[in-house]
Amino acid sequence: MSEFKIDKVENNQGSVSIGDSSSSTYVQQGQAENIAIIAKELIKLLDENKDLPQDTKDELTETINTISDQAELEKPNKTILKSLFSAADKMISLAVKTPELISVFEKWKGFIEPLF
Secondary structure, X not given: OOOOOOOOOOOOOOOOOOOOOOOOOOOOOXXXXXXXXXXXXXXXXXXXXXXXXHHHHHHHHHHHHHHHHHHHOOOOOHHHHHHHHHHHHHHHHOOOOOHHHHHHHHHHHHHHHHHO
């Protein structure tokens, strides 16, 4: 039998797994809050966009809010997320994109895509 001495293990960057057949889970605290903040910013920028018709802006707002609601769930519906994200991505592609809109959309995308 082997004898191991494990001293203090610090990891401020994520999860740690030690030993054979071990698993670890990493949950990012505040992810839902980040998604909500970025979603609000994205909606604001889209609303300011003069090239999008108002009905498209309204649909995008509803779609982004629904995606955010799904993202907050413990087990979001991946089919709904993929479908709505694809629709939002296509609608946003119609807009004249400012650098700020591109930046905020990419941040939002970075939070949403890992969920599906």
